[in-house]
Amino acid sequence: MNIPPLEIYQAKKRISPYVTRTPLVRAHALSDLCEAEIWCKLETMQPTGAFKLRGATNAILRLNEDQRKRGVVAVSTGNHGRGVAYAAREQGVRAVICLSSLVPENKVEAIKSLGADVRIVGNSQDEAEIEANRLTEEEGLIPISPFDHPDVIAGQGTIGLELLEDFPELNCVVVPLSGGGLIGGIALALKAASPKIHVVGVTMENGPAMVLSLEAGKPVEVEEEESLADSLGGGIGLENRYTLSLVQELVDETLLVSEDEIGQAIQYVFETQRMVLEGGAAVGTAALLAKKLEVQGQNVALIYSGNNIAEKTLRKVLDA
Numbered sequence: 001m002n003i004p005p006l007e008i009y010q011a012k013k014r015i016s017p018y019v020t021r022t023p024l025v026r027a028h029a030l031s032d033l034c035e036a037e038i039w040c041k042l043e044t045m046q047p048t049g050a051f052k053l054r055g056a057t058n059a060i061l062r063l064n065e066d067q068r069k070r071g072v073v074a075v076s077t078g079n080h081g082r083g084v085a086y087a088a089r090e091q092g093v094r095a096v097i098c099l100s101s102l103v104p105e106n107k108v109e110a111i112k113s114l115g116a117d118v119r120i121v122g123n124s125q126d127e128a129e130i131e132a133n134r135l136t137e138e139e140g141l142i143p144i145s146p147f148d149h150p151d152v153i154a155g156q157g158t159i160g161l162e163l164l165e166d167f168p169e170l171n172c173v174v175v176p177l178s179g180g181g182l183i184g185g186i187a188l189a190l191k192a193a194s195p196k197i198h199v200v201g202v203t204m205e206n207g208p209a210m211v212l213s214l215e216a217g218k219p220v221e222v223e224e225e226e227s228l229a230d231s232l233g234g235g236i237g238l239e240n241r242y243t244l245s246l247v248q249e250l251v252d253e254t255l256l257v258s259e260d261e262i263g264q265a266i267q268y269v270f271e272t273q274r275m276v277l278e279g280g281a282a283v284g285t286a287a288l289l290a291k292k293l294e295v296q297g298q299n300v301a302l303i304y305s306g307n308n309i310a311e312k313t314l315r316k317v318l319d320a
């Protein structure tokens with residue numbers, strides 16, 4: 001199940017009219033604290049507030065005429081659904097987004113406002129998945145996986161190409177990890193250019209599906225729990241085809257962070273950079289603040305993967 005790095009270059013060309021070429025900015029306070037050069041890739045500046053627009057746009061632009069007419073269906077913890085809804089609207093393709101009741105209201109509203117047909121089913125990603133499978137089988141909609149899809153992985157990998165352009169000295173990248181499409185794509189792009197770049201995945205202690213699957217050597221189911229990092233929830237799919245082997249091959253290290261550490265990282269980024277991150281995007285900072293990763297003297301990129309945090313949650317975290 002190989003994805004040639006060339007696919008990522010092609011994806012970059014394909015999606016560039018539709019996604020933001022995001023800036024890379026220095027995290028001054030964190031760089032001082034860690035005695036390293038730490039730079040942040042601001043995927044928060046995508047029109048949907050998260051990087052998932054890249055993969056979704058690439059997948060939709062790759063549909064053939066017949067598939068475009070049928071429309072697409074996605075299961076999502078929020079950001080993928082929003083990316084698919086946005087890209088589908090942009091390309092004039094129908095989109096149905098299946099969400100579990102754990103998806104925060106702000107994300108549900110954002111998806112609806114993009115004109116997608118939203119279905120809220122059950123209390124887990126897996127239950128939402130059942131409805132998406134039914135739509136695929138009975139109504140012929142084309143499924144777009146949030147991570148386990150070569151076009152999605154290639155789309156997310158375009159972040160890696162931009163990092164190489166903006167930060168050629170890079171020797172360590174710290175990436176939020178859930179299904180592994182983001183880190184898989186970035187690692188493919190970076191390791192093809194320079195195999196020595198250290199690729200670190202960070203996820204939350206509450207239901208770390210990929211980390212447990214790596215330990216088991218096969219996809220394992222996880223109990224979905226509430227987390228500040230809601231966009232990192234859900235399993236990797238028992239039928240996982242691409243991302244588990246990509247992560248096994250290309251990711252050098254994985255780390256877990258607690259809810260408190262994620263909250264503190266959101267607070268720290270707000271205080272020191274005046275930027276808002278959602279929990280899923282703050283896990284890299286959390287790992288550095290908790291000294292779970294030694295980066296002294298290195299050139300580090302952190303992926304600020306999204307900013308779609310509910311206002312109520314943000315207030316609670318900042319007041320804590």
Ligand SMILES: *Cc1c(COP(=O)(O)O)cnc(C)c1O
Nearest residue numbers: 079178179180181182231305306
């Ligand atoms: C989806 C998501 C991730 C994780 O991406 P995967 O490809 O599932 O590993 C990280 N951060 C945010 C904000 C996300 O929406």
